[in-house]
Amino acid sequence: MLSTIKRLLIGRPLKSTALGEQKLNKTKALAILSSDALSSVAYGPEQILIVLVTVGATAFWYSIPIAIGVLILLTALILSYRQIIHAYPHGGGAYVVSKENLGVLPGLISGGSLLVDYILTVAVSVSAGTDAITSAFPSLHEHTVLIASVFVIFITILNLRGVTESASILAYPVYLFVVALFVLIGVGIYKIATGSIPPDLHASIGTPVAGISLFLLLKAFASGSSALTGVEAISNAIPNFKHPAPINASRTLLAMGGLLAVLFSGIVYLAYYYGISPKVEVTVVSQIAEQTFGRHFMYFFIQGTTALILILAANTGYSAFPLLAVNLAKDKFIPRIFTARGDRLGYSNGIIMLGFLSIVLIISFHGRTEHLIPLYAVGVFIPFTLSQTGMIVKWVRHKPAGWVSKLVINSIGALISFTVSMMFFITKFEQVWSVIIFLPLIIFIFHRIKKHYESVGEQLRLSTCEPTMPIEGNVFILPVSGLTHVVETSINYAKSLSAQQIIAVYIPFEREDETIFVEKWKKWQPDIRLVTLHSPYRTIIQPLMKFVDTVERKARESNYQVTVVIPQFIPKKGWHNILHNQTSLMIRTRLLYRKNVIVTTVPYHLKK
């Protein structure tokens, strides 16, 4: 039943040798890896205006120089990441780059930030997309959490089916969004050029603004930079590209950078020229679209594709999170279960974990995840800074051909990323302070996990472990609850293994019960020793444990091994289990926590 549903949802399992077929070409890669970055265009320009509006509409002209700053930052990041892709062709996430060049701690800071960040990406973008939908259909508003969770589950299933299949489905909406915005920007500029937009809607560039401060401009710049989250996704996901992976990845990165630059500056310019003010209930893009096309087909088309791409931006998290988790798990900083490929060759445990944690976030914030955005931006710019710095160290250390120009690019990238991170801490401290607590905590957990794995490895290695004691003989303990077929089977089994001692243990709650049972036993199994342990507190576990302890202590003296044989009913139907006290399960769990006691389960399959 369950496995049929699984097949239906994620498809038949794939052989390990089919891995090559699951790789992405550039078109598909651009779609699924840049949806996060491109979708930022839908809210990035607005973030700038929201800060500027606090000193008045005349300040809006500052959005133009701020946008130029963002474009410079974008260029620096794209060029830097291009260099990272070529230097780390097997997937150079910020984690790998920082760890290799700066050391383990910077690596873990990058890795930890990004791990949390991808969860935020999914939660924030799906919530934003759901908001766009519920704004259009207010009756759905009370179901926001449910709708967002269903979207997360849908994207999770798509990703479990495999990266190429999800790319095929997700590519259309991404390209539709790009086309829609190109049309919007094109028509908008045409209208401005032909003079059908009055030129007095905006203050001209250079107009003096009362109350403007450097702090405010920095805050606006930091807010605008949140549009750049997601540009690191491609460098993480190089292993998903078709051969030659680094070249394909680098071209995809350039294409993404170009698209992002055009769309971002187009929207900022139109917003400035139209003199658009940010409103609570209508987004900036929506206002531009309405003024350009009126409430006609194109307006709704733009609104629809925007909602869609916001939801699909989550997919970038799904591409990057599992690969980052694999890298961390290979280095033993997180559970090794994340390195296992699932039926469809994706790292399914990472995918499921990401979906699960995002839903937890969505539920705990009741789908109102907007104020997580600054946190999320910080979580991106910290690893940006560290990986660029790592590259600087790399160039200085190895000095390959043309290293000076490479050094310059990465230095600019590092400097700007660092500045933006600091701006977030300075201008939005009340929203990002939790990073200071969570990041050290996560790193502490990473170290604890690694310590555990290393100590386990040490204990298991044949060369270093304690020498195994030879087993001189075996004692079998059989807890019995009655004179039944199951007990008979267990006794036969113990006998066939030529155990040196077989002890049956009966635990009565009442004294009368005890004598009757002893009598019956003597008649039925005269050659098997029976021990009765009266239990005044009506518990089977405690007297049995005490008895096993005693036997084990004695057995150990002469290098004997104690085995406890527990019969286990296997009912024909699953629901029957609730009709049987799960005593054997409890006994087994408790016994396994004792030293040197082996637990043997004799299943008894009920036929009816």
Add this chain to the structure above:
Amino acid sequence: MLSTIKRLLIGRPLKSTALGEQKLNKTKALAILSSDALSSVAYGPEQILIVLVTVGATAFWYSIPIAIGVLILLTALILSYRQIIHAYPHGGGAYVVSKENLGVLPGLISGGSLLVDYILTVAVSVSAGTDAITSAFPSLHEHTVLIASVFVIFITILNLRGVTESASILAYPVYLFVVALFVLIGVGIYKIATGSIPPDLHASIGTPVAGISLFLLLKAFASGSSALTGVEAISNAIPNFKHPAPINASRTLLAMGGLLAVLFSGIVYLAYYYGISPKVEVTVVSQIAEQTFGRHFMYFFIQGTTALILILAANTGYSAFPLLAVNLAKDKFIPRIFTARGDRLGYSNGIIMLGFLSIVLIISFHGRTEHLIPLYAVGVFIPFTLSQTGMIVKWVRHKPAGWVSKLVINSIGALISFTVSMMFFITKFEQVWSVIIFLPLIIFIFHRIKKHYESVGEQLRLSTCEPTMPIEGNVFILPVSGLTHVVETSINYAKSLSAQQIIAVYIPFEREDETIFVEKWKKWQPDIRLVTLHSPYRTIIQPLMKFVDTVERKARESNYQVTVVIPQFIPKKGWHNILHNQTSLMIRTRLLYRKNVIVTTVPYHLKK
């Protein structure tokens, strides 16, 4: 840790021999077994007025004859149950009485109704009490579900501590409530007698009322009868009484009947004389209290004790449900886990189950359980009818001394109970129809459970089961994942048991891996046969299962027994478990579902 918390909450375990000390005297028994019945006074009279108000305030005088009807019903029930107590001194719940005299099906109808009913009792009364509190403190209103759930948990813990301890704590509020209502009724009647209440507030008895109908009066009567739910509790709980149990129980029953009659008629009379109309936001008792005392101390005292007794009414369910469950479980109609006494000698599984299911009900109805009241009343009057009918059959069959008068009493009880049940079906069908679906379903489940237990007993009995095959030899299968200390221990164990065959199984995902491992193995354990099973789909379970199947089929031919030896890591700290893929657990679970394969778990205790 967990066991310390358990001790703190429910106290140290008690020996089975301490059972006698846990019995109730009459004062405590009256308090904890009649809280349900007595609390009905807080809403029973109101229910009558709510029906009558639909034809106008002049109809309120009908509440007097209706109350007389209810008192007659009460008298009949008290006398009938007194007879049941003496006839069934070991606890004569409706289930036992109906089953013994009428047959299994009527018994199960009674038992099933009551089982569900006690859950409804808890949910409805705790919700009602919580409502009383949130009416007083409206800011708590949004936390209704949480508050109600906390109350249920509190009462559950009290009952897990044991019946006498909960009685000691719960007795005070019950007696305070009784005293408060006595004062209210006394002062009220004094004021009427001294003429300080104007006599023109009510229509005099016999005033003709337009629109009154027999149907309406029956409906009002049925609603008023809901005040009688809970009178059967004492007859279920005879085993909880001090010696001589039946006599003490019977006296407690009479005392309860007397109190109930006085309080019920007092409230109905005051409501009638004061001309009180039922209101949505203020209860009838609250209106009477306000008119009698003004908003002074006594008013708030009455409100407080009413809220308290409504919550404590739940406790009646806790006294009766576990005992009924024991009776049903002894007859194998519900899981036998309900027959086990917990640490404090209460039937703790029944108590926990009742608490859990009540919370489920409270959550699913968002704490708005008022419209479950009719359902709950029907669930009481069906077993009332059946047990009285059972008693009729008993008297006719055995004809003891004075049986005719006993027969008359039970016949009246049966007739009135039957009439009330029918009234509920006729006048409130839209609220009680679900009984017709749920009751047959519950009885079907009861039968399925009994059938399963009987078939298991049949299969286990030595006289009837298939003869056990002798075991001629043993094959041990050892799944191995590397050359480690754990594998060494398992091999030593298998060798020490002189197994005829030991097969190590290795399951590589990659071909290269396979050859390397085989080479290493040959050097390390040359005398143990190694089988490798290449798994292209990266799963360990499936190839292993197939292999075990093959070996087992072959082994069975020569009466050999197959044992699979699985090493299990036991980390030092609980949280470490998530760092290890729980493969051994999965393998064990899957293997146990196969025939004739015994599973041996070799624990490997990590020391760090």
